[in-house]
Amino acid sequence: MIKLLIVDDHELVRTGLKHILSSDPKIMVVGEAGDGEEAMIKNRELQPDVILLDVSMPGLSGFEITNRIRQSTPDTKIIILTVHAESPFPSKLLDAGASGYLTKGCEATELLAAIHSVAVGKRYIGGDIAQQLALSLLPGTSQSPFESLTAREMEVALMLMQGMGAPEIAEIMRLSPKTVATYKYRVYDKLKVHKEVELMKMALRYGIIEIENH
Numbered sequence: 001m002i003k004l005l006i007v008d009d010h011e012l013v014r015t016g017l018k019h020i021l022s023s024d025p026k027i028m029v030v031g032e033a034g035d036g037e038e039a040m041i042k043n044r045e046l047q048p049d050v051i052l053l054d055v056s057m058p059g060l061s062g063f064e065i066t067n068r069i070r071q072s073t074p075d076t077k078i079i080i081l082t083v084h085a086e087s088p089f090p091s092k093l094l095d096a097g098a099s100g101y102l103t104k105g106c107e108a109t110e111l112l113a114a115i116h117s118v119a120v121g122k123r124y125i126g127g128d129i130a131q132q133l134a135l136s137l138l139p140g141t142s143q144s145p146f147e148s149l150t151a152r153e154m155e156v157a158l159m160l161m162q163g164m165g166a167p168e169i170a171e172i173m174r175l176s177p178k179t180v181a182t183y184k185y186r187v188y189d190k191l192k193v194h195k196e197v198e199l200m201k202m203a204l205r206y207g208i209i210e211i212e213n214h
């Protein structure tokens with residue numbers, strides 16, 4: 001039996017996933033979490049074999065959660081399930097230790113196949129993601145400037161885009177404000193921006209964030 005934890009900040013998504021997963025008698029959803037801090041608690045308590053993890057959530061993002069889980073429970077496998085197919089998300093999260101990467105547009109059969117694959121120690125990358133990763137390696141292919149960021153720098157950049165200041169980011173990431181300031185400087189330097197509004201514009205341009213319509 002594969003014990004699975006669902007981590008997504010949208011209740012409707014979690015409900016839909018539980019319905020899909022209930023069709024497989026070899027998968028048992030042992031819990032769910034709506035944010036990163038809750039995910040860390042549930043991971044310690046429930047010790048799942050596999051975690052389905054969204055990337056963009058308030059507070060701790062998928063990058064930081066992946067990093068912490070890989071350190072605390074290295075045997076736990078993580079499958080990123082997100083709307084983000086664009087570079088640099090797949091490569092950065094796989095480098096950070098995720099075992100699988102799927103978009104939320106994948107078929108239910110592919111999701112189930114991914115869970116079974118990573119549970120036995122394999123990696124699983126969705127077909128659309130694999131194609132994007134392969135194309136990004138071709139000579140002359142234009143890359144997102146965000147590819148130049150490390151996973152840690154990407155995490156800081158995402159939090160800056162949420163309007164967080166260095167002290168708040170430092171508390172979430174368990175770093176000193178000085179270290180966060182250094183990461184912020186590196187992000188700005190690598191992306192050739194000078195203020196957060198320029199960072200936001202670049203992130204929108206390359207699909208790192210999207211404007212939500214209400």
